[in-house]
Amino acid sequence: MSDTKAITIEDNGSKGRYVYRADGHEAEMTFSRVGTSQIIIDHTGVPDAFRGQGVGVALVTRAVEDARASGIKIRPLCPFAAAQFRRHPEWHDVLVDR
Structure with a gap:
């Protein structure tokens, strides 16, 4: 799955989530x-129905x-997200300086 346009965002101001829905999952x-x-x-949670699909x-x-579009930085505390940042050095421009 590489189409990030299929992902929606729910943002209540202080907290939010990115969501991908398909086939009832x-x-x-x-x-x-x-x-x-x-x-x-x-936190990142992906049900078994989507495993291996990216x-x-x-x-x-x-x-x-x-x-990038809004000029903010990301601190990935979720182990999965942190691992993705290690795998994608091209994302380090939005990584919070440690």
Whole structure:
């Protein structure tokens, strides 16, 4: 799955999630806002029905795209998201400086 346009975002201001739905299943990546300049990715959940299809990576990719577009940084506390940032050095421009 590489089409990040199929992913929707639910944002209530301080918390939110990226969601992919298909065939009665739902994958999500949740985040919390830190002020106006940063989000913390805290959880990624992908049901077995989507395993091996790249849905988790697509969720993180969409967050990276959105962060670039809005000029914010990402702190990936979720182990899956953190692993994806290690695998994708081209995303480090939106990574919170440690």
